[in-house]
Amino acid sequence: MKARNFRYIRPRSLAEACRILADADGEAVALAGGQSLLAGLNMRLSSPRLLVDIADLPELRGQSYADGTVRLGALTRHAELLSSELVNKHLPLLSKAAPHIGHVAIRNRGTLGGSLAYADPAAELPACAVALNATLVLAGASGERKVKAEDFFKGLFETDLRPGELIAAVEFPAVPAGTVTGFAELSRRHGDFALAGVAAVATMQSGRISETRLVYIGCADRPKVAKAVSQAVATLRPPFGDIGAIEQAVKRDLSPEDTPGLRGDTRVHLATVLTRRVLNEMSERVAA
Amino acid sequence: MSDPDLIGDEELDIAVTLNGKPLRRRVKARQHLADFLRQELELTGTHLGCEHGICGACTVLIDGHTARGCLTLAAQVSGRTIDTIEGMSESGKLAELQSEFIARNAAQCGFCSSGMLLTAYELISSGAKLSRTEIREVISGNMCRCTGYHAIVDAVEAVMAKGQR
Numbered sequence: 001m002k003a004r005n006f007r008y009i010r011p012r013s014l015a016e017a018c019r020i021l022a023d024a025d026g027e028a029v030a031l032a033g034g035q036s037l038l039a040g041l042n043m044r045l046s047s048p049r050l051l052v053d054i055a056d057l058p059e060l061r062g063q064s065y066a067d068g069t070v071r072l073g074a075l076t077r078h079a080e081l082l083s084s085e086l087v088n089k090h091l092p093l094l095s096k097a098a099p100h101i102g103h104v105a106i107r108n109r110g111t112l113g114g115s116l117a118y119a120d121p122a123a124e125l126p127a128c129a130v131a132l133n134a135t136l137v138l139a140g141a142s143g144e145r146k147v148k149a150e151d152f153f154k155g156l157f158e159t160d161l162r163p164g165e166l167i168a169a170v171e172f173p174a175v176p177a178g179t180v181t182g183f184a185e186l187s188r189r190h191g192d193f194a195l196a197g198v199a200a201v202a203t204m205q206s207g208r209i210s211e212t213r214l215v216y217i218g219c220a221d222r223p224k225v226a227k228a229v230s231q232a233v234a235t236l237r238p239p240f241g242d243i244g245a246i247e248q249a250v251k252r253d254l255s256p257e258d259t260p261g262l263r264g265d266t267r268v269h270l271a272t273v274l275t276r277r278v279l280n281e282m283s284e285r286v287a288a
Numbered sequence: 289m290s291d292p293d294l295i296g297d298e299e300l301d302i303a304v305t306l307n308g309k310p311l312r313r314r315v316k317a318r319q320h321l322a323d324f325l326r327q328e329l330e331l332t333g334t335h336l337g338c339e340h341g342i343c344g345a346c347t348v349l350i351d352g353h354t355a356r357g358c359l360t361l362a363a364q365v366s367g368r369t370i371d372t373i374e375g376m377s378e379s380g381k382l383a384e385l386q387s388e389f390i391a392r393n394a395a396q397c398g399f400c401s402s403g404m405l406l407t408a409y410e411l412i413s414s415g416a417k418l419s420r421t422e423i424r425e426v427i428s429g430n431m432c433r434c435t436g437y438h439a440i441v442d443a444v445e446a447v448m449a450k451g452q453r
Contacts, residue, residue, distance in 0.1 A: 104410070
């Protein structure tokens with residue numbers, strides 16, 4: 001289908017973009033890579049009156065590392081998460097997750113900030129941002145503010161962004177030595193939306209996982225740290241064979257509803273299997 | 289006022305480098321790149337299947353990288369370089385891939401071929417050496433309903449092997 005009508009503007013600075021968004025009274029949407037937004041417009045799932053193209057704004061670009069923090073500009077494309085040495089070195093979780101995002105042509109255009117702002121609960125990067133304890137830098141007409149990723153996601157496609165605000169950058173604490181990350185996802189075909197997925201950050205101590213941040217994909221209205229699972233795995237010793245204990249914990253963290261094509265309890269089972277898979281893979285890597 | 293169809297067709301001036309030549313045009317704000325190429329410029333080698341980014345038939349190159357023509361507005365590409373199947377064919381850049389596709393009957397109805405060739409071209413020109421499984425992953429964003437993909441993977445693999453000699 002064709003999108004409903006809209007106007008288009010390409011501001012020259014971040015300040016101008018924020019002002020246009022603020023003045024539009026909620027009828028404007030920022031356009032970066034457009035890989036989710038334009039698909040939604042073509043299907044007429046939404047019909048904003050104005051698209052504000054932010055893809056050229058230099059303030060939203062760049063990748064840097066300082067004092068244990070990696071700062072990625074909001075316009076960092078998914079393809080760059082695969083090619084960037086900085087990301088591969090300090091944020092390997094993002095490099096592991098990126099191949100699961102759409103397809104090559106989608107990854108060439110789609111952006112980090114766009115994925116977070118869209119807040120699709122089946123998307124990879126929002127879960128990774130929460131698992132990595134990232135901080136989002138939001139720019140608005142009245143200046144910048146910072147929000148933790150776990151506070152940023154409010155619900156299904158809902159975020160803490162106020163009218164006139166944009167994600168300018170994302171600050172990730174670099175993953176320290178001794179901490180391992182893992183990512184697993186199940187979809188019906190490669191590049192399809194996840195039926196279930198998990199992003200994991202774990203610290204290993206004397207053969208056990210002492211601390212984890214596990215965040216599930218596609219199993220709730222928004223990404224959040226699965227506390228019960230994190231507690232449960234700390235009491236277990238790898239390799240994780242018996243999935244009963246993990247499944248009980250997953251059930252405490254997740255209660256997905258039945259959806260057309262996938263029952264809630266099936267999704268819990270898939271999340272459990274993925275959890276075991278990713279934990280075993282991470283502990284084997286530490287042992288080796 | 290809340291009906292977006294009542295805001296009128298806004299038009300914008302764009303300047304792009306299309307298939308190696310500069311082009312200036314006035315485009316509708318909501319016209320996507322694939323419609324612009326097909327309807328305004330009669331470059332109908334870029335196909336349209338699903339129009340929401342799934343099928344890959346509308347693949348073009350923007351600044352040398354594959355992109356969905358249906359998920360990109362014509363207005364967005366002002367200032368950029370666009371290459372379509374027409375320009376890429378005429379330049380001879382696809383000749384090797386095209387002859388391997390033909391040799392293996394990797395194009396049957398031809399609907400996916402332009403997108404498939406451009407996706408394969410980006411892969412080949414990256415210099416990567418991939419397994420068949422990895423080639424399948426790269427072309428997974430381009431749907432083919434005729435070949436079962438086998439012949440396409442064969443063709444891409446053959447060109448990749450030539451590059452390594």
